[in-house]
Amino acid sequence: MFVLVNLKTYPCDPVAIAEAVSDVNERTDARLAVAPQAAHLERVAETGAETWGQHVDPIEHGSNTGHTLAESVADAGAVGTLINHSERREKLADIDGAIRAADRADLETVVCANNPAQIGAAAALEPDAVAVEPPELIGTGTPVSQADPDIVEDAVAAAETVADDVSVLCGAGISTGDDVVAAGELGTEGVLLASGVAKADDPTAALEDLVAPL
Ligand SMILES: O=C[C@H](O)COP(=O)(O)O
Numbered sequence: 001m002f003v004l005v006n007l008k009t010y011p012c013d014p015v016a017i018a019e020a021v022s023d024v025n026e027r028t029d030a031r032l033a034v035a036p037q038a039a040h041l042e043r044v045a046e047t048g049a050e051t052w053g054q055h056v057d058p059i060e061h062g063s064n065t066g067h068t069l070a071e072s073v074a075d076a077g078a079v080g081t082l083i084n085h086s087e088r089r090e091k092l093a094d095i096d097g098a099i100r101a102a103d104r105a106d107l108e109t110v111v112c113a114n115n116p117a118q119i120g121a122a123a124a125l126e127p128d129a130v131a132v133e134p135p136e137l138i139g140t141g142t143p144v145s146q147a148d149p150d151i152v153e154d155a156v157a158a159a160e161t162v163a164d165d166v167s168v169l170c171g172a173g174i175s176t177g178d179d180v181v182a183a184g185e186l187g188t189e190g191v192l193l194a195s196g197v198a199k200a201d202d203p204t205a206a207l208e209d210l211v212a213p214l
Pocket residue numbers: 006085133137138139140141171172173174192193194195196
């Protein structure tokens with residue numbers, strides 16, 4: 001299972017969490033990665049943790065003030081990027097452009113979406129993965145894999161219908177190993193989570209708990 005930890009803009013220490021991700025990753029068969037803010041990418045990548053961006057824009061080098069260029073995210077040490085998070089919603093054309101920009105920079109892509117219909121649309125754009133996240137469960141501590149298993153199974157089916165090589169993750173409220181196991185039983189290949197690690201008193205213990213049953 002892939003466990004991707006999004007730090008959002010939480011007031012956490014991104015380097016300390018990245019060190020915990022790197023440490024725990026060496027002691028599990030799961031794949032762990034961390035997505036810090038753009039300004040922290042380089043310092044996080046230097047820890048050796050698998051590092052992801054939280055966003056790239058559908059642009060190339062040029063006159064794009066304030067935008068995030070995929071090549072710069074890769075140069076900072078990231079190997080992948082989130083696209084279209086519920087907290088950073090994009091138009092379909094911009095999602096498509098961001099996937100092409102990430103492909104150009106050899107960044108792996110996870111496109112987030114709110115529901116199975118959006119997952120189908122996102123999967124048709126052929127990212128590496130999609131992540132279904134019901135917005136109302138984000139940050140609640142109530143895991144989508146237990147609170148709304150139908151939405152996860154429907155998202156897996158929607159993605160398979162349009163592209164059988166696009167992985168499906170789920171997110172929102174994931175914080176324990178049981179949540180990750182439940183996500184796998186619903187047909188996903190991983191989880192996207194944030195507060196369960198970024199707001200934990202002991203991020204290493206939180207990560208160890210997430211991968212313990214895997
Ligand atoms: O990107 C992560 C998701 O929005 C889930 O956040 P959460 O784990 O705090 O519910």
